[in-house]
Amino acid sequence: MVYFPQGYNKDTTKQWPVVLFLHGSGERGTDVQKVKKNGLPKLIEEGKQYPFIVISPQAPPDEGWEEQMMYRFIKYLRKTYRIDGERIYLTGLSMGGFGTWSIAMKFPSLFAAVAPVCGGGDTADIWKLRHMPVWCFHGAKDDVVKPEQSYRMMNALKKYNPSAKLTIYPEANHNSWDSAYNNDSLYIWLLQQKKYHSERKPLKETELSEYAGAYVQEDHDTVHLIIQNSKLVVKEQPDIEVIPSTSGSFFVKINDEETEVQFHKDRKGRIDYFILFADKLMRFNKIK
Structure with missing residues (x-):
């Protein structure tokens, strides 16, 4: 109807x-x-x-x-x-x-x-x-x-x-x-409501560098984030950019679908893991 x-x-x-x-x-x-x-x-x-x-x-x-x-x-x-x-x-x-x-x-x-x-x-x-x-x-x-x-x-x-x-x-x-x-x-x-979209927040390469490193998931899958052309990208798939957002988190965009990435800092202000908000919550711990 x-x-x-x-x-x-x-x-x-x-x-x-x-x-x-x-x-x-x-x-x-x-x-x-x-x-x-x-x-x-x-x-x-x-x-x-x-x-x-x-x-x-x-x-x-x-x-x-x-x-x-x-x-x-x-x-x-x-x-x-x-x-x-x-x-x-x-x-x-x-x-x-x-x-x-x-x-x-x-x-x-x-x-x-x-x-x-x-x-x-x-x-x-x-x-x-x-x-x-x-x-x-x-x-x-x-x-x-x-x-x-x-x-x-x-x-x-x-x-x-x-x-x-x-x-x-x-x-x-x-x-x-x-x-x-x-x-x-x-x-x-x-x-008054419109569909939510993440918005890119410009960050300097020096600011992005603290998020770079190797991260391991519980099932031992390892992801390496590197700086390439002043962008934070996945080393294994450099066309996937981890984009800083105005919301304070990050996101990746694959096939026009946005997936949120939230980095967590320890008491000393150092990145210790990130959460990937995919079909399920996936935690990747940073390898020290």
């Missing part, structure tokens, strides 16, 4: 922000009209207008929101509609709230911001949302998905992302989505 904002068909060159809405378990099936039962599709059906595209897919009967399927779906949407790739937002309620968490953690580079409603999930990969604007909602009286689910997710996330927001509606049960999606502040906040 697709909603287009006013003006979409007038300017055929403009790219639009998009909100991807994931429904709950009760709306699964083959009748797409069921998706209009709650959340954004319901409000649109009632006449609410938004300044962005709204995509509301329907999950198959007895299935949840599968990450790889949604990845392919989003790639299809970007080829089909005039979507601003820097402003793709993900939200969902109940089962869709769980899906929002899991899909965002699986493919964080796809989204500019996420807003899970009365959901939860596995916190093992929550660190992947360290740069993601997150606004989470839950009802304090929810007896279907306990609010502890959102507390647990947010407590884990805030260790990496202190600016993540949680709103608890004191009197709401499982239908906290009514309050969340009727709150125009949510949409104002979403539209």
Whole structure:
């Protein structure tokens, strides 16, 4: 189910922000009209207008929101509609709230911001949302998905992302989505967010030199970082540059995908290891 904002068909060159809405378990099936039962599709059906595209897919009967399927779906949407790739937002309620968490953690580079409603999930990969604007909602009286689910997710996330927001509606049960999606502040906040990108910070060769050296991972893989043409690069693959970032960390860029690298200093201010934020956290200790 697709909603287009006013003006979409007038300017055929403009790219639009998009909100991807994931429904709950009760709306699964083959009748797409069921998706209009709650959340954004319901409000649109009632006449609410938004300044962005709204995509509301329907999950198959007895299935949840599968990450790889949604990845392919989003790639299809970007080829089909005039979507601003820097402003793709993900939200969902109940089962869709769980899906929002899991899909965002699986493919964080796809989204500019996420807003899970009365959901939860596995916190093992929550660190992947360290740069993601997150606004989470839950009802304090929810007896279907306990609010502890959102507390647990947010407590884990805030260790990496202190600016993540949680709103608890004191009197709401499982239908906290009514309050969340009727709150125009949510949409104002979403539209303020753009996809995170690392920005290069110029460093002198003398400053880069302290990061050079041999680093070994737990499984004994060794990486040598060297200075070459005033850049910090991987000796074994000199086309891979370890780029200093304005955020204070570093990053590498491979096939247009950014992977963060965080160096750690000991009490004497000397580099002793770095963490590579790849599909999993990988620590490389500096060989003294």
